[in-house]
Amino acid sequence: MxxxxxxxxxxxxxxxxxxxxxxxxxxxxxxxxxxxxxxxxxxxxxxxxxxxxxxxxxxxxxxxxxxxxxxxxxxxxxxxxxxxxxxxxxxxxxxxxxxxxxxxxxxxxxxxxxxxxxxxxxxxxxxxxxxxxxxxxxxxxxxxxxxxxxxxxxxxxxxxxxxxxxxxxxxxxxxxxxxxxxxxxxxxxxxxxxxxxxxxxxxxxxxxxxxxxxxxxxxxxxxxxxxxxxxxxxxxPGDLERVKEAIRLSNEARKWAVAANELKRLSPCPVTAREVADYVYVLFIGFGSEEAVRIYRTLYEEASARAHRSGGQGVEERCRILWLHLRPFYAGRLWTYMEETLGARIVFDEFSNIYWDELDPDKPFESLAVKALSHPGHGPIERRARTVLRLAEEYHVDGVIHFSHWGCRQSSGGALMIKDYLKEHGVPMLILDGDCIDRRNYAEGQAMTRLEGFVEMLA
Amino acid sequence: MRDKLVGWTCTYIPEEIILAAGLRPVRLLGTQEPVRVADYLVPSNLCPYVRSIIDQVSSVRPDGVFVASSCNAAEHLIDALRRQFSDIFCHLVQVPRIRDTGAISYYEEQIRLMIRVIEDGFDVKITPEALKNAISIVSCIKNLLHRAYDLLKRPEPAITGGRYLRMVEMAMTADKAQAARELKDTLGGLAVEPEGPATAQEDPRPGRPRVFLVGSLCPISVVDVIEESGGVVVGEELCAGSRYFLTDDLPLSVDGAWPSGDSAWFSGDGACGQGLKAAGLGDIDIDDIIRYLAARYLAKEPCARMQDSGERYSRLVERIKALNADGVIFYVLKFCDMYLYEYPILQGRLDRLGIPVILLEGDYTAGGIEQARTRIGAFIEMLDSRRI
Structure with missing residues (x-):
């Protein structure tokens, strides 16, 4: 990963x-x-x-x-x-x-x-x-x-x-x-x-x-x-102070993650999802650690340096893509092909979205409860769809791709309704069926053909 | 003018609230025909029961639907219904997955919310008296079903599994007064002696392999095939079966505790109205009743979605052993994660006891029954050969 x-x-x-x-x-x-x-x-x-x-x-x-x-x-x-x-x-x-x-x-x-x-x-x-x-x-x-x-x-x-x-x-x-x-x-x-x-x-x-x-x-x-x-x-130790400190670290990491995300709005995007997709590891278990702070601060600094250094020169950005759900983790050419051959830059992915507000260290349990309850994917489909639409607008994307991981009822189960919602708002979406882990459930050639058609339509 | 129909999807939803509002609660069991409408809303690799409900709602057009937050598929169901049928009242009931006092308090608020939305949505008022009466009626029905299940569990079952499950289905879908009448008539026709042997047995062929059925929603046609293939269904743990009416053995009190010695609620004679008096709830107010409902529903025999430290499987295995089942058929709807994840656990436990188990997957349509017939037949034959 x-x-x-x-x-x-x-x-x-x-x-x-x-x-x-x-x-x-x-x-x-x-x-x-x-x-x-x-x-x-x-x-x-x-x-x-x-x-x-x-x-x-x-x-x-x-x-x-x-x-x-x-x-x-x-x-x-x-x-x-x-x-x-x-x-x-x-x-x-x-x-x-x-x-x-x-x-x-x-x-x-x-x-x-x-x-x-x-x-x-x-x-x-x-x-x-x-x-x-x-x-x-x-x-x-x-x-x-x-x-x-x-x-x-x-x-x-x-x-x-x-x-x-x-x-x-x-x-x-x-x-x-x-x-x-x-x-x-x-x-x-x-x-x-x-x-x-x-x-x-x-x-x-x-x-x-x-x-x-x-x-x-x-x-x-x-x-x-x-x-x-x-x-x-x-x-x-049943000492809440250490939990509060972890929450302060979480807030610090969140601050840098949000700042790095801001830079992804630039065109061309200084850091694409292909490079940061594995930060989902940090999202899953890193918040509350000093490492997460260091990682996101470094990411911000690198993205910022790239944005200032290149000014976007030399990067082809035929179209900008928002990626929903995760990607295949086995060796494959999907994202490379998208970005390097088709010029479709995945400027943002759903798992990079910092969806929660800053936590209150003095109310650790309540804050973490609010964080859990506020996940856009854990509620009516309109909630996730509205979030996707907001991200599509904020990151100036031309289209959205939902990778429908075979066994994922939560994400894939709502893909058709999100597609409908986005269509109502003029945002095209492609649903790519596949599997993030099992290469037996994924036909890369077929996916690439569909991607080509989608990018052709967007560009 | 027909009764106003309000569908419900999960046995954790207290249908008493719907009944107390003067509406007719109907368990939505979907259609076993190929779906059409659902294809536009949810992918094909989602729970076939959920997909079939979308089509059922499209054709039946109930006045309202209560969906429980049972699983990811059910959550997509409420989304799909709201999106597709904006003229139908739809509400999601948050059902906790744990059963402690915090969960009971939270569920109590959900039931309170259910009352509010149904009052607003249908311009009705749910009075404490109406709610008590509804509780009595539903308890009466469940009590009768309990008796029917007792017939199934006998050493020589006095009723076939197919007939028994049709009684449960009727109890969940028909008008309650009619259901109570029919259940009493059926049970009376079987000349049931509560504690003694059956005097009129439906099944004249003793000694057939005894099968216990576990799973989510299982079409009754599968049960028919089991029995046509020479098996006899002696017990089940199904979503549209005993989980509708079986409660935890521990009786409840209004404060959510489980006092000993008060089992009157479900062990009465089945006469409507007796339950409340027997449980001493005649004078309590609506808040107490709501708390009682919350506690009682969460104390039900847990299904696969509920948090469990293994006791669900221990109890299930004990039930299977107590009925001397020769084998277990584990029926899972395609893409039902709750039960697909559960199968290896139960399989492992049954393997250790030497009880054969077979996994059957179905898509909830009538079309797959013949395929299942071959496997069921072979399984029953194998069980039969082990009995010799």
Whole structure:
């Protein structure tokens, strides 16, 4: 997921190499060395910083001293980081597997264990990797019910697999550690004691499209319960000051991200989505960290320098595109072809949108509740459609492309209605069917033909 | 003039509110014909039940629809309905996925909102008396269904799975008074003794493989095929089956707690109106009733969308074991993430117990039944051979 497709590094990585390498303490230094040697593969220093952040966070998840929380997309990273947890995003890790060329194997493993080929491949690849013991062992699982149904179900399955391993025999130390939660507490919202030997699963229930006072109170109370339960269960400091500090860091990162986004309005766009698409990793688990601040500040500085230096000379921008949802993470030519051959610049993508207001450090639970509830994709389709239209206007795009990831009900399910809405407002949209992780579900030639037609129509 | 029809989509929606407003609640079960209207609104790889509801609403034109926030597909359903049928009253009911006191409080507010929008939308007033009466009627219906389910669960079922599920469907879609009458007549016709053996058994062929059915929405034609293929359905956990009327074994009180010893609400004789008196709710005000409804609905047997630490599967497996099921048919609608993700979990647990399970996927149309017939037949045959 991070940086250019890893095939570009010329590394012949196999499943066992990845599994064993990531367990060693030397991997951090090794990875950093590889990234440094191949720094030319990154067009931005900030993108390299994302890769380094992802690598080090993953190594911490394998070897770190702090408990590792697996989190779903949009789980409140500020709260968990403020409590000193290490975060691991299985969805982002699936993207890395795809970039390594390992996703197909992992999907096959999950399918052999009964996981349907109609489910999201981010989740299915993660399940396969978990079964194979490639991923670090979670000490706890935290899923938010927004945006998708799949992640909470994935975590439930992960927990089940771990429970059966416990029953079947000696614990498999997939992550090279065997930390157990203290106590025998209950999951948030589910007053049932869990055996202490496999991780607790916390589901944050985020009402759909409700931003009212009751919804804020409901979500905030869940976050507060999570905070206190984790503090007790893992003997973490129950000190809100550290959470407040994480929120201040989140605000700082947000400020730089917004500033960098402002520059993307320029024509030609100084930084395209092709270069920053992997920042979705930071969006998922980075906010609340110092690394996120550094990454977004660097991105702003680089975009700003480019804007001043070139003045837009020498860049062909036949048309400007807004990209919705994610892109294929396996090696492919889709975006390169779009930008370099067709001259269609993806100036903005939906996952770069900083949709939330600044958080109030003095009201951490309430602020994070408001942030969760305000996601444009978690509510009536008009909410997302209006956001897309606003982005289309602000970033002066000529057209919108929705990449319909096969197993994504949340995003793809609304694509036709968004297309209709945009059509009513004179903005053309193309729906490209494909799969972000599984190259078996994606016909690049067909996608390119459709892209050509779309760009021809726009230009 | 016909009754005003108000559709609802999920068993977590308290239909009592619709009934108390003087409207006729109707469970929307979609159409099993190929869809036409839905194709313009949602992609083909979305829940076929949701897609079929869009077409059903287009043809039936109910006066209103309540959709629960059950899943991503249901959320797209409310969007599609609002977009396509601007003249039809549509409201989304936020159903929590957790069941603690915070969730009950939040759901209480959602029910309160439901009352407000229905009063505004239909220019009616829901009185405490009307709400209590509606609760009694729905409880009466559910109580009768509970008895029908008891017939199914017997060592030698006194009713076929197909007939039983048609009773549930009728109870969810017909006028409630008519439904109560028909259920009583049917149960009476079966000469049911609540605690004793059935005196009139529908199924004259004992010893057939016993099948437990799990899944989301399963067309009754699939159940017919199971029984035509030589299996006997002895229990189910389906969205249009027992999840409509089965509640947690723990009885509720108005403050949301679960006191012991008060199980009168669902163990009465099924006479409408008895439930309220038995539960001692005769004099409580509307706020208490709303809280009661919120707590009761969230205490239902949880479906796959609800937060679960594994107890749902433990309980499900216990139910399957208690009924001596020879095998389990797990029926999933295509693209139903909730159940597609659940299948490997249940499969793993059943494998450990040596209980065979088969996954059937369907698109909710009649067209796929014959394909399913072959697999069902082979499964039943395999179960039968294991019994020898």
């Amino acid at each position: 991070v940086g250019p497709p890893l095939d570009d590094f010329g590394l012949n990585l196999t499943k066992s190499v990845v599994r064993h390498a990531l367990r060693t303490r030397a991997v951090s230094a090794l990875g950093r060395s590889i990234l440094a040697m191949r720094r030319n593969a990154f067009s931005l220093r900030s993108t390299q910083a994302v890769a380094e952040f992802a690598l080090e966070e993953t190594v911490r998840a394998f070897n770190g001293k702090a408990p590792t929380a697996w989190t779903s997309a949009f789980a409140p990273s500020e709260l968990l980081r403020g409590m000193g947890l290490t975060l691991f995003s299985p969805e982002a890790a699936s993207a890395v597997l795809s970039a390594f060329g390992l996703a197909t194997q992992m999907l096959g493993v999950a399918e052999a264990h009964g996981h349907s080929r109609d489910t999201c491949t981010f989740h299915r690849a993660a399940m396969g990797a978990h079964i194979e013991g490639i991923f670090p062992r979670p000490d706890l699982l935290v899923a938010a019910s927004h945006l998708c149904d799949g992640a909470p179900r994935l975590f439930c399955s992960i927990r089940e697999v771990m429970a059966h391993r416990e029953e079947d025999g000696p614990h498999r130390k997939a992550g090279g550690k065997d930390r157990k939660a203290e106590g025998n507490g209950a999951d948030s919202g589910s007053p049932v004691d869990a055996p202490p030997s496999y991780p607790p699963f916390y589901l944050l229930d985020i009402p759909w499209g409700d931003t009212g006072r009751d919804a804020v109170r409901y979500v905030a109370s869940q976050l507060e319960s999570l905070f206190h339960d984790l503090a007790q269960r893992f003997r973490l």
